[in-house]
Amino acid sequence: MSPRGRLLLFLPSAAALLFLLIDGLHQLPGFGHYPGPYGYVLNGVGVSQRHATNLVTAVNFDYRAFDTLGEEFILFTATTAVVLILRHMRGEREQPGAADTRRENASEALRGLALAFVAALIVLGGYVVVHGALTPGGGFQGGVVLAAGAFVVFLAGEVVAMKRVAPEKLLELGDAAGAAGFVLIGIGGLIFADVFLQNFLDLGKPGSLNSGGTIVLVSIAIGIEVAGAFLLVWTEFLDQAVLVRSGGDEGE
Amino acid sequence: MSFLPYAVAAWLFVVGLYGIVTSRHLVHLAVCLTVVQSSTYLILLSTGYVRHGSAPIYADIPPVSTAVDPVVQALTLTDIVVESTITALLLALAVQAMKRFGSVDPSFLRQLRG
Numbered sequence: 001m002s003p004r005g006r007l008l009l010f011l012p013s014a015a016a017l018l019f020l021l022i023d024g025l026h027q028l029p030g031f032g033h034y035p036g037p038y039g040y041v042l043n044g045v046g047v048s049q050r051h052a053t054n055l056v057t058a059v060n061f062d063y064r065a066f067d068t069l070g071e072e073f074i075l076f077t078a079t080t081a082v083v084l085i086l087r088h089m090r091g092e093r094e095q096p097g098a099a100d101t102r103r104e105n106a107s108e109a110l111r112g113l114a115l116a117f118v119a120a121l122i123v124l125g126g127y128v129v130v131h132g133a134l135t136p137g138g139g140f141q142g143g144v145v146l147a148a149g150a151f152v153v154f155l156a157g158e159v160v161a162m163k164r165v166a167p168e169k170l171l172e173l174g175d176a177a178g179a180a181g182f183v184l185i186g187i188g189g190l191i192f193a194d195v196f197l198q199n200f201l202d203l204g205k206p207g208s209l210n211s212g213g214t215i216v217l218v219s220i221a222i223g224i225e226v227a228g229a230f231l232l233v234w235t236e237f238l239d240q241a242v243l244v245r246s247g248g249d250e251g252e
Numbered sequence: 253m254s255f256l257p258y259a260v261a262a263w264l265f266v267v268g269l270y271g272i273v274t275s276r277h278l279v280h281l282a283v284c285l286t287v288v289q290s291s292t293y294l295i296l297l298s299t300g301y302v303r304h305g306s307a308p309i310y311a312d313i314p315p316v317s318t319a320v321d322p323v324v325q326a327l328t329l330t331d332i333v334v335e336s337t338i339t340a341l342l343l344a345l346a347v348q349a350m351k352r353f354g355s356v357d358p359s360f361l362r363q364l365r366g
């Protein structure tokens with residue numbers, strides 16, 4: 001179909017879809033008039049039941065932990081798929097010295113600034129991960145900040161150094177260990193409280209770092225997995241940039 | 253005014269679809285899909301909003317204060333994670349399409365072969 005024909009088909013159907021969407025959304029309670037009850041119930045009992053002050057994290061890592069387990073494996077599977085799709089094809093090899101040319105392109109100022117960020121980002125990422133049950137944050141957000149901590153090494157133009165800070169073997173290990181850690185915590189619930197993913201640890205005092213029982217452990221497991229998974233995906237994309245194809249051979 | 257957030261969500265959805273339909277570049281297409289998905293964040297967060305409610309984080313507010321629904325916020329987090337994985341997968345496929353066809357224009361994908 002020509003681009004013009006496609007657009008002619010799309011415009012009337014988009015108008016109809018927009019009409020249906022607006023009509024359907026009109027039936028929802030107005031903005032700010034939340035009908036409940038789940039949010040109100042959780043806000044009422046969340047802190048006293050789980051001793052976690054950040055109820056979003058409590059929902060993700062405790063009340064709806066089973067759903068988050070599925071979400072975590074979506075991330076795990078997708079990372080595996082990216083690694084699989086971007087594997088070296090036949091006829092591809094790494095361009096000799098490609099990593100070194102990038103190193104020369106970065107200015108000294110950029111390199112200094114980026115390297116100054118590394119430690120700060122890793123500390124911030126760790127902070128966000130372990131305080132997930134208390135203040136805004138948690139394993140997913142902190143994991144991405146942790147991954148960014150290693151990624152600025154690349155922004156500084158040091159591809160080789162990034163591989164040394166975050167070698168692929170370590171990233172794969174982190175990705176897998178984080179995913180397995182979450183499952184093991186769930187099995188811990190099965191053993192000590194008879195229910196999979198049940199919060200079986202001492203809940204501690206609300207507002208202190210060790211409050212929330214298993215929530216903080218799940219947060220750390222997910223933080224490790226997310227950091228590993230994101231860095232693994234980024235490393236795979238970076239590897240593509242230094243690949244060259246020898247002519248003729250078309251892969252499979 | 254109480255309908256405005258929903259209207260913006262519906263608009264984002266359709267505008268993202270327009271971008272996907274008219275896209276001439278696979279990376280652009282992946283970005284348009286994120287626009288479509290961002291409409292779902294807006295719908296989720298809008299349905300859970302309570303007028304004058306604060307964030308559902310009781311670290312420094314009284315335990316009895318009104319707060320917005322934490323369930324939809326947790327769902328939005330799930331949504332964001334899924335979106336980032338889908339974007340990564342689509343970009344990886346775009347890299348492979350470039351290698352295979354020498355083009356990132358989606359209309360070249362009709363030459364797709366096994």
